[in-house]
Amino acid sequence: MVRGYHQYRCEDSACTHIKRISHTCKGKGCSSCGKKATELWIEKQNGVLPDTEWQHITCAMPDVFWDFFWLNRNLLNEVGKIAADAVLSIAKTKGITPAIFIAIHTFGRDLKRNVHIHLSTTRGGLTFDLSAWKTLYFDETSLMKIWRYAIIKMLRKHHKNNSLVIPASIQKNLNPIQTFTKFLDRQYKRRWIVDCGKATTNYSQIMNYLARYVKRPPIAESKLRHYDGSDVTFTFRDHASKSYRNFTTSVDDFIARFIQHIPDVGFM
Numbered sequence: 001m002v003r004g005y006h007q008y009r010c011e012d013s014a015c016t017h018i019k020r021i022s023h024t025c026k027g028k029g030c031s032s033c034g035k036k037a038t039e040l041w042i043e044k045q046n047g048v049l050p051d052t053e054w055q056h057i058t059c060a061m062p063d064v065f066w067d068f069f070w071l072n073r074n075l076l077n078e079v080g081k082i083a084a085d086a087v088l089s090i091a092k093t094k095g096i097t098p099a100i101f102i103a104i105h106t107f108g109r110d111l112k113r114n115v116h117i118h119l120s121t122t123r124g125g126l127t128f129d130l131s132a133w134k135t136l137y138f139d140e141t142s143l144m145k146i147w148r149y150a151i152i153k154m155l156r157k158h159h160k161n162n163s164l165v166i167p168a169s170i171q172k173n174l175n176p177i178q179t180f181t182k183f184l185d186r187q188y189k190r191r192w193i194v195d196c197g198k199a200t201t202n203y204s205q206i207m208n209y210l211a212r213y214v215k216r217p218p219i220a221e222s223k224l225r226h227y228d229g230s231d232v233t234f235t236f237r238d239h240a241s242k243s244y245r246n247f248t249t250s251v252d253d254f255i256a257r258f259i260q261h262i263p264d265v266g267f268m
Contacts, residue, residue, distance in 0.1 A: 029217045029262045038211045045207050050099055053123035055138060056197040056206050059083045059147050060116040062187055067167040068155070069106065069115045073264060076115075078154055080104050083117040086146040087138070091125055096134050098125035103213040109236035110247050111218055111257035118213060120206045123199045144194035152188050156181070218261040227251070 005022045009015065024033050069075050080102045091098050099122045108114040124135040158164035159180055166180065174180055200206070219234060225246060226233040232254040238245045249257070 029259065035216065038214070038216055041214060042204075042207050042211050045101070046204060049101075049203055049207070050122060051201075051203070052133075053135075053199045053201055054120055054203045054206055055123050055199050056209070057083075057087070057119045057121065057138065057143070058116060058193070058195040058197075059086070059119065059143075060114075060193040060195075061148075061151055062190060062192065063114070064170065064187065065151070065155075066113040066115050067169065068164070070113065070260065071165040071167060072158070072163075075154070075158070076104055076106070076267070079115065079117060079151070082150045082154065083119050083147060086143055086150065087119065087121050089146055090138060090142065091136055094125075094134060094136055096125035096127055096136060098122045098136060101210070103210045105213050107218050107261045109239070111254075111261065113260070118210055120203070120210060138196050140194050140196045143196065144192050147194055148188065148192045152184050155184060218258055 005020045008019045008021070010017060024036065069079075084100050084102055087098065087100055101120055103118040104115075105118055106113065106115050121138075123137070124133055126133060155164065159166075166174070170180075170183065174183065223234045223236065224232065225235055226248075230251060231248050232251050233246055233248040234254075235244050235246050237243070
């Protein structure tokens with residue numbers, strides 16, 4: 001209520017019902033402002049996106065990397081471009097340029113840290129001379145190898161330049177034998193998760209899905225189930241069990257989980 005509100009009530013003085021509509025605060029953690037911003041964003045994108053086949057792609061990374069992005073917030077500026085460049089590099093071999101939009105996602109459904117990229121791309125693109133449209137198929141394994149290599153390369157570069165803060169959980173295990181380079185080598189040998197969804201002509205469905213991550217806060221008010229003054233309970237869908245679960249934590253822990261995912265001032 002910092003910016004005030006409009007108050008509406010019945011002309012009948014006997015009616016005690018009052019409705020208050022808060023003025024927009026434009027806060028990135030505000031669910032009310034996020035809902036309005038989401039609707040406007042979807043409307044704008046629907047007016048410019050090409051009506052063709054689209055494919056949703058998720059680019060994830062091992063959990064040992066997640067904390068790097070809290071100690072090195074500037075790295076979030078790079079991961080989105082890396083995912084887009086991975087798609088563009090494959091498209092380049094076909095001589096075409098696809099349409100791409102991305103959303104940087106920093107949280108899991110239980111608000112834990114989980115940095116990954118949601119990317120949607122057209123299943124084709126314009127030839128470089130703009131004379132024709134050609135279809136394009138994305139292979140998960142090929143895309144994963146490009147994504148994995150680029151993320152590892154980025155971390156090596158910042159470490160070499162002494163501009164990378166290493167999380168304490170990793171730092172404590174490093175020594176002259178088990179170096180940071182060897183740590184990265186082990187992660188490079190793992191298979192990372194890159195998921196290519198089925199092609200769809202219903203790009204509005206993809207837009208509605210991504211808009212939740214672009215404009216809305218980390219958790220919707222509808223997910224909050226109970227608050228007793230000391231603990232907060234919210235519900236989330238568990239990927240492993242494919243069912244909904246309740247999660248209860250202290251109010252301080254809930255606030256900490258929530259605010260860590262609010263973008264920094266000026267971050268788009």
